Amino acid sequence: MSRFIVLFDASPINEPTPWMKQAATQADLHLVLQDDIARTMAEDPQARAELLKLNSVGPDPRMAPHYQAALDKLAQGKTRLALHSATWTAYGVKPDALIYSFDQMQNERAKALKLGMKDADYDFFVKEAKQKVSVFFKGVPLDRMLEVSGSEAQKTSLAVTFIRSKQPR
Numbered sequence: 064m065s066r067f068i069v070l071f072d073a074s075p076i077n078e079p080t081p082w083m084k085q086a087a088t089q090a091d092l093h094l095v096l097q098d099d100i101a102r103t104m105a106e107d108p109q110a111r112a113e114l115l116k117l118n119s120v121g122p123d124p125r126m127a128p129h130y131q132a133a134l135d136k137l138a139q140g141k142t143r144l145a146l147h148s149a150t151w152t153a154y155g156v157k158p159d160a161l162i163y164s165f166d167q168m169q170n171e172r173a174k175a176l177k178l179g180m181k182d183a184d185y186d187f188f189v190k191e192a193k194q195k196v197s198v199f200f201k202g203v204p205l206d207r208m209l210e211v212s213g214s215e216a217q218k219t220s221l222a223v224t225f226i227r228s229k230q231p232r
Contacts, residue, residue, distance in 0.1 A: 066142050067092075068156060069226055072149040072163040074173075079147045082215045086162070086222035087145035094145045103133040108222045122153035122199075124196050130154040149199035160229045161200065161208045162222045168192055 069092055071083040079087075087094040104110040106199060111130035117123050131154065138144050149161060169188045175185045198207060209225045211218040 066144055067230060068158045068160075069145045069229075070149055070151055070156065070158040070161045071093040071145060071147050071222075072161070072196065072199075073167050074149075074163075074165070074192065075175075076167050077148075079145075080164075080167075081166075082211075082218040082222065083145070083147065085215070085219040085225065089219065089223045090143075090145075090186075092145035092226070093138060093141040093148075093168070094141045094154060097147055099137055100133045102129065103136055104129055107132065120141075122150040122171075124153050124155070127154040149196060151201060152199045158203060158207060160226055161203050162211060162225060163196070163200075163208070164211045164218060165193055165196075166212055 069087070069090070071086070073083065074078050081138070084094065086092075089174070107129065110126075110132070113126060113129060114154065115197070130151075134144075134146075134215075140225055146156065146189070149163060152158070152161075157230065169208060172182075180188075209221065211221045226229075
């Protein structure tokens with residue numbers, strides 16, 4: 064079954080943001096939550112055993128068959144999907160669109176400064192974090208990627224317009 068897949072990312076947030084949820088709804092995409100993927104994989108004895116064998120932190124391509132099986136189970140009968148996190152590319156997902164925002168990293172600056180971090184140190188942190196996330200963008204054609212910024216409504220609108228521009232005609 065052919066699928067139209069959109070990846071959303073707003074690192075360091077580990078769950079879909081309001082703008083992502085709104086964009087998925089407005090673009091008629093079935094949003095598959097990462098918590099549901101994890102739960103489905105935890106119910107699979109083979110996936111659980113493989114996960115326990117891993118000696119690494121973060122996404123591991125060796126888990127791709129298990130992520131794909133969980134996605135297939137949760138998205139059964141759905142052809143238009145939204146997934147949270149660019150890390151899905153590590154599991155072989157080739158998105159039709161990848162929409163991301165680094166706003167949250169800048170939004171956390173005030174908290175970091177209150178905790179004593181200097182601006183220059185926070186700038187370095189943001190640069191490093193962006194580089195780590197951007198690794199998962201490799202292999203995704205530039206014309207399929209969009210960085211959004213601004214208010215929740217602005218990000219939603221930009222995302223929906225971009226998604227619609229990528230849909231098969």
